Amino acid sequence: MNRKRSLLVALPVLVILVALAFYEYVYLPIKAEVASVKETQTAKANTLQKYLAFVAKKADFEKALARLKDERKADEPKLLSGDTLSLAAASLQSTVKGMITARGGTISSERVEKPEDLGKFKVVSVSIDAVVPDPRALSDALYAMETQTPYLVVRELDSRVRNYTQPRDLMIRLKVSGITGGK
Numbered sequence: 001m002n003r004k005r006s007l008l009v010a011l012p013v014l015v016i017l018v019a020l021a022f023y024e025y026v027y028l029p030i031k032a033e034v035a036s037v038k039e040t041q042t043a044k045a046n047t048l049q050k051y052l053a054f055v056a057k058k059a060d061f062e063k064a065l066a067r068l069k070d071e072r073k074a075d076e077p078k079l080l081s082g083d084t085l086s087l088a089a090a091s092l093q094s095t096v097k098g099m100i101t102a103r104g105g106t107i108s109s110e111r112v113e114k115p116e117d118l119g120k121f122k123v124v125s126v127s128i129d130a131v132v133p134d135p136r137a138l139s140d141a142l143y144a145m146e147t148q149t150p151y152l153v154v155r156e157l158d159s160r161v162r163n164y165t166q167p168r169d170l171m172i173r174l175k176v177s178g179i180t181g182g183k
Helices: 002-056 058-078 085-101 137-147
Strands: 108-112 115-120 121-132 152-161 168-178
Touching: 002 058, 085 108, 085 121, 085 137, 085 152, 085 168, 121 137, 137 152, 137 168
Parallel strands: none
Antiparallel strands: 108 121, 115 121, 121 168, 152 168
16 A cells, blocks of 8 residues: 555655756747747847838938939039049139139239138149239229139239339239039
8 A cells, every 4th residue: 555655655756856857848838949939039029110201211211322312413603623633623723813814914923822622622722923914904804713613712902003104904813712512
C-alpha cells in the first residue's frame, strides 16, 4: 500500500512538475515571441501609416516645388549670367564697358575684384577707369547701370575733370557690383 500511496502522491507531483517545466520552457518563450512579433507588427504598421501620409502629401510637395521653380525662374534674370564666377565677372565687365562706350566714353583700364559671399549668392565686382565726354554722358551711363536687369549697383564713383581749362571731359573710376548664383 505504501507503494500505491507513494505512486498516488508522486504522480500528481510529477504532472505538476511537467506542467511547470512546459510553462517555463515552452509557453513563456512562445508568449514572448508572439509579443515581440505583435510589437514589430505595430511598429511596421505605424511606419506604414507615416509613409502613406507622406505619399498622400506628394501632390502638395510637387505643387510647392513647381511654385518654387517658377519663382526661381522669375528671379533668374535679376542675377548675372554665367556658369562660373569668372564668366559672371566677364559678363558684368562687358555690360558696364558697353554702357560707357555707347555714350561716347573710352575705357582706360578694367579690373575684376575678388568675389564676396552673400549667403547662397556671390557678389561680383569690377573696377573701371574711363573717360566720358561730359557729365550728361556720365549721368546717362549711371542711370542705365542702376535701372537695368540684371541688377547692378554702383558701389564707388570718383570723377574728376580731365582738363581744367576746358572742363568737358571727365575721368571716372567706377566700382560696379552684381549678384550671381554663387557657382
